[in-house]
Amino acid sequence: MIKIQNLSTQFSLKSKNLFKKNILKAVEKVNLTIPKNSVMGLVGESGCGKSTLGRSILRLIEPSEGEVYFYDNDILKFTNKEMSSLRKKLQIVFQDPYSSLNPRMTIFEILKEGLDIHYNYSKAESIDKSMDIITRVNLKKDILQRYPHEFSGGQRQRISIARSLILNPEFLVCDEVTSALDVSNQAQIINLLNEFKKELKLSILFISHDLNIISYFSDYIAVMYLGKILEVGTKSDIINNSTHPYTKALFSSIFDISKRGQKVNLLKGEIPGSINKPTGCYFHTRCPYAKERCSHEVPIETKISGTQSTYCHYPLNSK
Template sequence: MIRIQDLTISYYTKSEFGFRKNRIIAVDGINLEIGNNEILGLVGESGCGKSTLGKGLIKLLKPESGSIYFENQEITSLSSSKFFPFRKNLQIIFQDPYSSLNPRMTISEILMEGLEIHEKSSREESELKIREILERVNLSSDILSRFPHEFSGGQRQRIAIARVLVLRPKFVICDESVSALDVSTGTQVLKLLVELKNEFGLSYLFISHDLGVVKSISDRIAVMYLGKIVELGKTKDIISSPAHPYTKALFQSTFDVYDRKKIRLPLKGEIPSIVNKPTGCHFHTRCPIVQDLCKSKTPVWKEIGTDQKALCHFPLDLRK
C-alpha cells in the first residue's frame, strides 16, 4: 500500500540573533512499508518526529529527500495537479476534535466539502453518502444542520472520522486520534476504527503515545526516537521481547509490571534536543547498557528472528 525509501524531512529555524537558520532533521532517512488492510502503530516520546512522518507520508509536508510510493506509484515528485487524484485515498484524522472542525460550518457543509472537491456526484448522491457514513459512525442525520460546538469530544471525533471515510480512502493517518478523549469514549472510537478498517479494507498508520492503545489495535509496531525508527516488528513480538533498549524502557511502565523475573531498564533523563543529536547511537546518552562503540558509531539494522529488527549495536534479544 505505502512504501517509503530513505525519507528525510527537515525544517529550519533562525538562530537567536536571526542571522542564519538551523537545520532540524525531524525525519531522518526512514524506510518503511505499510501493507493492505494493516494497522502499523507508531510510538515514541513527544518530539521524536511521529506526526512529521505521518504528515510527510501523505504530502502535507514536503520531504527534503527520499521517495514515497502509493500502490507502487512514486508520488513524491508529483506536482499538485498530478497528485490531486491520489489525495482522496490518502487522508488524516487529527488529534484534536475541538480544532480540526471549522466552527463556522455546519456538519453538512463539513462532510460535503470533500465530496465537492474530489467527486463528481450529484447533490442527491452526495447527501446519500453522507447519511450512510453518519449511520456507520453511529450518528443521526439530524445533526447535519448543527455546528461543531454543539457536540461532545467523542461526537466531534466521530464527525471527523465520517469526514474522512465519506471519501472512501485507502490509507488513513490516525494522528493521536483518541488522546484528547476520555478513556471510555476513546475505547469506543478505537473499536469503531477497527470495525471500519475491516469493513472498508483500510490501512492505518496509528500514531500514539499511549502504548496500551497501540498494543490493542496494531498488527505491527514501529518505535521512533529522534527522527529514526529504532525497532520494527509484529506487535506480539515487540511486546513480549523488545530488542532495542529504548523500546524496552518505553514499554516498561505499561506492560509486564508484575513480572519480577524480567530485568528492569528505567528510561532516565530527558530526550536530547533534536537540533544537536548525540553522535553514534542517538540513544546512548540515556541507554542503561551503553558501551563505548555506541557513542561513536551509528548502528545498523540487526534482524531478530524473521519479523523483527532493531537499530542497535547490542540488541537485547541477542544477549539471551
C-alpha cells in the same frame, strides 16, 4: 501498500546568528512498510517526529529526501495535480476534534466539502453518502443540519472520521485521535476504526502516546526516537521480544507485572535536544547497555526476523 524509504524531513529555524540557520532534522532516513488492511502503531516520546512523519508521508509537509510508494508509485514524484487526485485515497484525522472542524459549517457542509473536491456527485447523491457515513459512525441522520459546537468531543471525533472515510480512502493517518477523549470515547473510536479497517481494507498509521491503546489496536509497531525508527516489528515482536533497549524501557513501563501494575519507568535522564543530537546511536546517552562503539558509530538495520528490524549494535534477546 505504503512503503517509505529513506524518508527525511527537516525544518530550518531562525538562529540568533543571522548568517547561520539551524537545521532541525525532525525525521531522519526512515524506512517503514505498512501492508494493506493493517495498523502500524507509531510510538515515541513527545517531539520525536511522529506527527512530522505522518504528515510527510501525505506530503502535507514536503520531505527533504526519500521515497513514499503508494502501491508502485513514488508519490513524492507526483505533480500537484496528480497529488490532488490521489488525496482522497490518503487521509488524516487529527487529535483535536475542536479545532479541526469549521465552526461555521453544518455537518453536511463539512462532509460535502470533501466530496465536491474529489467526486462529481449531485446534491442528492451527496446527501445519501452523508447520511450513510454518519449512521456508520453511530450518529443520527438528523445531525447533518447542525453545527460542530453542538457536539461532544467524542461525537466531533466521529464526525472527523466520517469526513475522512466518506472519501473512501485506502490509507489513513490517525494522529493522536484518542488523546483528547475520555476512556469510554477512546474505546468507541478504536472500535469504529477497527470496523472500518476490516470493511474498507484500510491501512492505518496510528500515532499515539498511549502504549495500551497502541498495543491493543496495532498489528505492527514502530518505535521512534529523535527522528529515527529504532525498532519495528509485529505487535508481538515488539511487546514480547523487543531487542532494542529503548523499546524495552518504553514498554516495560506498562507491562511489568512483577511490579503489580505499578508504572515503572526505566528511562533515565532527559531526552536530548533535536538540534544537537548525540553522535553514534542517538539513544546511547540514556542506554543502560551502551558501549564505547555506540557513542560514535550509527547503527544500521539488523534484521531479527522476517518481520522485525532493530537499529542497535547489541540487540537484546535476539536468537
